Amino acid sequence: MSKYSDSSILFRFGSFLKPWLFPLAIVALYGLGLLFAPAAAERALNISGLMFHQIALPLCLALIIMVLFNRFLSSATVTSFLGKKSGLKSVCFSSLAGIISMGPIYAWYPLFKSLKEKGASDFHVANFIACRSVKPVLFPVLVASFGWSFSALFVLLSLLCALIVACIVSLACSGSLGFWGGDVSD
Numbered sequence: 386m387s388k389y390s391d392s393s394i395l396f397r398f399g400s401f402l403k404p405w406l407f408p409l410a411i412v413a414l415y416g417l418g419l420l421f422a423p424a425a426a427e428r429a430l431n432i433s434g435l436m437f438h439q440i441a442l443p444l445c446l447a448l449i450i451m452v453l454f455n456r457f458l459s460s461a462t463v464t465s466f467l468g469k470k471s472g473l474k475s476v477c478f479s480s481l482a483g484i485i486s487m488g489p490i491y492a493w494y495p496l497f498k499s500l501k502e503k504g505a506s507d508f509h510v511a512n513f514i515a516c517r518s519v520k521p522v523l524f525p526v527l528v529a530s531f532g533w534s535f536s537a538l539f540v541l542l543s544l545l546c547a548l549i550v551a552c553i554v555s556l557a558c559s560g561s562l563g564f565w566g567g568d569v570s571d
Contacts, residue, residue: 443488450496479509480544483516490517511554515547 418426486493497510519540527536 440489440492443492446488446492448495475509476512476548479512480516480547483513483547484519484521486513486517490514506555507558508551508555512547512551515550516544518547519543 415426415430418429493513497505497513501507501510524536524540527539531539
C-alpha cells in the first residue's frame with residue numbers, strides 16, 4: 386500500500402472514531418470503577434440509569450418534533466411564524482409553547498437550535514425558555530399554598546418578566562427586537 390492510502394485510511398478511521406471518544410471514555414471509567422470500587426461504581430450506574438430514565442421520554446419527544454419540523458417546515462415558514470417580523474401572534478405562541486412544554490429544558494435545546502437555523506428569532510427562543518417557569522398543572526398547588534391573589538400576580542409577573550428577558554436577550558444577541566423586526570436605531 387502507498388503512504389497516501391495509509392494516511393487516508395487513518396483519517397477516515399479517526400473521523401469515524403471521533404464522535405465515539407466520549408462514550409468510550411465513560412465506559413472505560415465505569416469499567417475501572419467496577420474493577421477498583423464495585424459498590425461505588427454500581428451506585429453510580431444506578432444513578433446514571435435513573436437520570437437516563439428521567440430524560441429519555443422528553444429527549445425522544447424533542448427529537449421526534451425536530452424530525453417532524455425538519456420534514457414538514459421550511460425555513461420560510463419558521464421565519465414567517467417565529468422570525469423577526471412575525472408579530473404579536475408569534476409572541477403569544479412562543480409563550481404558550483413554553484408554558485405547556487414538559488420535561489427538562491436541555492431536552493429542548495436541539496429543537497431550539499434547529500428552529501434558529503430555520504429562521505426563528507432569539508426573542509422567541511428566549512421567550513419559550515423563560516415561560517417554562519409557569520406550569521398550568523402546578524397552578525392548583527400554587528393557589529392552595531399561597532392563595533388566588535398571590536398566584537395570579539406571580540404568574541402574570543413571571544410572564545411579563547419572560548418577555549423582558551426575551552427582549553434583553555434579543556437586543557444583546559442581534560441588536561434588534563426579535564418580534565418587531567426593526568433595528569434598535571429605528
